[in-house]
Amino acid sequence: MPRVQLPATTPKRRAWNKGRIIGQKRPLLPKQVWAIRARLELAGNLRDLALFNVAIDSKLRGCDLVRLKAKDLVSSERVKERVTIIQSKTGKPVQFELSENTRDSVVKWLDTPEMLRCQFMLPSRFHDRPHISTRQYGRLVRNWVTAIGLEPSGYGTHSLRRTKASEIYRKTGNLRAVQLLLGHTKVDSTVRYLGVELEDALSIAERIDI
Template identity: 80%
Template sequence: MPRVQLPAVTPRRKAWNKGRLIGQKRPLLPKQVWAIRARLELAGYLRDLALFNVAIDSRLRGCDLVKLAVTDLVKEGRVRERVSVIQSKTKKPVQFELTENTRDAVIAWTRSPEMIGCRFIFPSRFHARPHISTRQYGRLVRDWVTSIGLEPSGYGTHSLRRTKAAEIYRKTGNLRAVHLLLGHTKVDSTVRYLGVEPEVALTIAEGIDI
């Protein structure tokens, strides 16, 4: 009896996102920001506290945040109130302010023994790398949100980038201002990035009387 040649069957690979929460990561709420900040302060994690605070204030992408040099933030022993950096993605400058809490955290970190002779504000503990990687930054974010009881799959490095921008938009409704602060090239990108909830939009509209 002749053998029947069956068609080859290619095994289906498991989808990379199966069982994972994907899509835009949520911004942190103000109370969540303060909860993480308090935990880092109590634990005495100077680097993590400085990194967390700078991430919130700067609204920088992770690739730009980890590459910040000491001289970007500190001049003549004092932390700058306003900073300007060139973004890796757009090659355009973006400005951001550093609040008093952040300036205090940065100066405490830069004066620590671990920072002696370091060029980058967030140096890597591995000799082959001059600064922490975006992957390491992502792991730290996961640890921070987990520490206050949040589901880590819903948050990421972009959560910190979006946090202050979302709060500014919620309070002012000024899309153009948020567009400039995030350093987007197109306003459409800002609209998608904010992921404005209908309830937030209605609240803003209720406050406008014409």
């Protein structure tokens, strides 16, 4: 009986994104923010608590957040209610508010021995680096969301940047306000960042006189 030659097959490689959530990272819900905050408070982790609170309030990109200096946040030995910094990506200023809860956590962190004579709010433990890296910040975010039972692949540093902005948009529908708070030069960047439907965005924009 003649032997049948079957076509050669090559094993399929596992897709790099199999089982992962890709695309834009989700913002945190208010209950998730409070869950992470409560865990950090109970653990007495003053640095991470200050970092988390400032990240939520400031809505800064990770590259700007890790470079914050103590003098950016403190004036006349008091933590500022409003802070202005120059964004490294755009070279333009952006202003943000710090809530009372955030100001309290910053004060407690800056008063620790670890912060004695430190220039940056988030000093690195490595002597060749003045502050923590964005990669370290990303690992911290991953740890925080994992600790409250979230799938870490769905969240990242931009989740914290988007959290308060998304909540402001949800409650007010004011794209212009969110654009200013995020430091975007164009409103369509804000639309894409928030994942806003175009028709929704246009109807809101029509009601806002700039």
